[in-house]
Amino acid sequence: xxxxxxxxxxxxxxxxxxxxxxxxxxxxxxxxxxxxxxxxxxxxxxxxxxxxxxxxxxxxxxxxxxxxxxxxxxxxxxxxxxxxxxxxxxxxxxxxxxxxxxxxxxxxxxxxxxxxxxxxxxxxxxxxxxxxxxxxxxxxxxxxxxxxxxxxxxxxxxxxxxxxxxxxxxxxxxxxxxxxxxxxxxxxxxxxxxxxxxxxxxxxxxxxxxxxxxxxxxxxxxxxxxxxxxxxxxxxxxxxxxxxxxxxxxxxxxxxxxxxxxxxxxxxxxxxxxxxxxxxxxxxxxxxxxxxxxxxxxxxxxxxxxxxxxxxxxxxxxxxxxxxxxxxxxxxxxxxxxxxxxxxxxxxxxxxxxxxxxxxxxxxxxxxxxxxxxxxxxxxxxxxxxxxxxxxxxxxxxxxxxxxxxxxxxxxxxxxxxxxxxxxxxxxxxxxxxxxxxxxxxxxxxxxxxxxxxxxxxxxxxxxxxxxxxxxxxxxxxxxxxxxxxxxxxxxxxxxxxxxxxxxxxxxxxxxxxxxxx
Numbered sequence: 115x116x117x118x119x120x121x122x123x124x125x126x127x128x129x130x131x132x133x134x135x136x137x138x139x140x141x142x143x144x145x146x147x148x149x150x151x152x153x154x155x156x157x158x159x160x161x162x163x164x165x166x167x168x169x170x171x172x173x174x175x176x177x178x179x180x181x182x183x184x185x186x187x188x189x190x191x192x193x194x195x196x197x198x199x200x201x202x203x204x205x206x207x208x209x210x211x212x213x214x215x216x217x218x219x220x221x222x223x224x225x226x227x228x229x230x231x232x233x234x235x236x237x238x239x240x241x242x243x244x245x246x247x248x249x250x251x252x253x254x255x256x257x258x259x260x261x262x263x264x265x266x267x268x269x270x271x272x273x274x275x276x277x278x279x280x281x282x283x284x285x286x287x288x289x290x291x292x293x294x295x296x297x298x299x300x301x302x303x304x305x306x307x308x309x310x311x312x313x314x315x316x317x318x319x320x321x322x323x324x325x326x327x328x329x330x331x332x333x334x335x336x337x338x339x340x341x342x343x344x345x346x347x348x349x350x351x352x353x354x355x356x357x358x359x360x361x362x363x364x365x366x367x368x369x370x371x372x373x374x375x376x377x378x379x380x381x382x383x384x385x386x387x388x389x390x391x392x393x394x395x396x397x398x399x400x401x402x403x404x405x406x407x408x409x410x411x412x413x414x415x416x417x418x419x420x421x422x423x424x425x426x427x428x429x430x431x432x433x434x435x436x437x438x439x440x441x442x443x444x445x446x447x448x449x450x451x452x453x454x455x456x457x458x459x460x461x462x463x464x465x466x467x468x469x470x471x472x473x474x475x476x477x478x479x480x481x482x483x484x485x486x487x488x489x490x491x492x493x494x495x496x497x498x499x500x501x502x503x504x505x506x507x508x509x510x511x512x513x514x515x516x517x518x519x520x521x522x523x524x525x526x527x528x529x530x531x532x533x534x535x536x537x538x539x540x541x542x543x544x545x546x547x548x549x550x551x552x553x554x555x556x557x558x559x560x561x562x563x564x565x566x567x568x569x570x571x572x573x574x575x576x577x578x579x580x581x582x583x584x585x586x587x588x589x590x591x592x593x594x595x596x597x598x599x600x601x602x603x604x605x606x607x608x609x610x611x612x613x614x615x616x617x618x619x620x621x622x623x624x625x626x627x628x629x630x631x632x
Contacts, residue, residue: 135307136356138207141179142215144172144192151176152219155194162187163361165407166498170546179618182541182549185209185356198222203231208247209356210335244339246270250332261395263328267291267336267353290316293338293351300350306357306508306537308555313606318559320514321529326490329367329399330414332358344627357508359496360410364402371395381425383479389423410496420486427479428521429591430463435474459586462569475590480523488514502543510535521592527565534558548617555610562603565596
């Protein structure tokens with residue numbers, strides 16, 4: 115287990131960073147029909163899904179700013195004496211993507227309300243960052259083989275998949291990404307602002323090599339370049355995931371995806387019958403109000419069960435070599451006596467069942483049933499404490515085991531993982547110009563493996579006192595023996611605290627942040 119302490123204090127001003135970890139901003143101008151600025155107008159934003167209301171007023175230049183708003187759909191209302199109230203409906207706020215509005219008021223009575231329906235312009239005019247949003251609609255509508263939502267990041271320009279687990283490494287289970295050609299281990303993965311990187315700084319994927327929970331994710335943003343100073347724990351891409359929360363409407367889902375071998379053909383190297391294949395991915399979600407406009411919950415579960423039959427090809431000594439008859443360098447054969455101490459280990463090599471390969475080697479094929487068993491659970495609770503205070507708590511649990519073959523049937527191994535992430539966030543509106551966000555985060559990533567040595571007879575370990583046999587290397591033959599890294603379990607615990615303070619003054623936004631990771 116590795117521990118590190120990181121403390122940072124950041125100060126931004128004059129145009130500020132909008133890409134908050136879990137929120138975004140609505141800002142703009144209040145104008146009269148003659149394009150004259152209207153100071154003192156009251157601007158109210160109501161979160162349609164939860165009933166949360168935030169209010170501010172326009173300054174001397176007509177500018178207003180509502181920072182650190184939860185993502186979702188809003189109704190924005192502007193009022194000023196002697197002017198008709200203006201209501202802007204269907205204003206969609208995405209994470210890290212501020213909405214800029216111009217609210218034009220006309221002279222008239224308070225009873226003559228003007229309603230405007232339509233999306234705000236999607237052109238980013240307040241920051242120069244290069245980022246891409248994977249929206250709730252994209253997650254919901256696009257076909258996603260395996261239901262690994264992080265695969266959707268690879269639809270963005272400059273983002274390329276980079277599988278780490280080459281050579282059967284026990285670490286780096288997640289499917290990493292290279293963003294704009296940078297090292298895949300230089301990215302930062304955030305879940306509601308809580309770090310998800312494992313101890314290799316790779317994504318905390320499961321032992322099954324996937325990330326479940328698509329139904330619990332609302333949206334995520336890939337920050338690729340020129341992002342604000344509030345990011346930057348590592349120089350690569352910043353993948354910022356926002357989870358779903360409950361709303362005033364009770365809603366849920368239940369699903370199962372099933373695949374099997376009904377339409378599969380037998381592989382050329384398979385035996386007379388094709389191997390079995392069954393994959394079941396299933397789950398359910400439920401979210402809604404515990405108290406309307408005040409308290410909300412969201413629960414999600416997803417399970418994965420897979421059985422995959424495989425035919426493993428390897429190389430073993432042929433019958434002559436097992437008797438000590440080896441090919442000579444100049445042709446013919448040479449007889450090498452087999453030591454009684456070596457015989458038990460040599461006899462443990464499977465007998466060849468394929469073609470002769472020459473040089474005392476032959477092919478061997480054996481069937482293996484590879485399995486995946488994974489469970490994912492997430493719970494979130496949101497509380498509106500009046501118009502000035504909001505709190506949310508979220509806990510995520512992901513457990514997985516994957517049973518895998520090696521080059522010989524006696525030495526299978528099992529990858530195991532158990533990841534846990536928790537976030538507690540409190541937002542406080544001190545005034546119409548000043549607000550603070552305080553977040554506690556905790557992540558525990560645990561990975562490991564269990565190895566087996568199912569030999570037909572007891573074989574002494576090469577190193578006295580060791581649990582495992584050890585490894586035998588013969589030229590032209592894969593390494594024989596259990597995985598050399600043996601049984602192991604690696605764990606990382608990261609505790610984080612973050613405090614953000616935002617103060618708006620005119621067209622400028624001043625932001626200060628205290629960040630502690632341990």
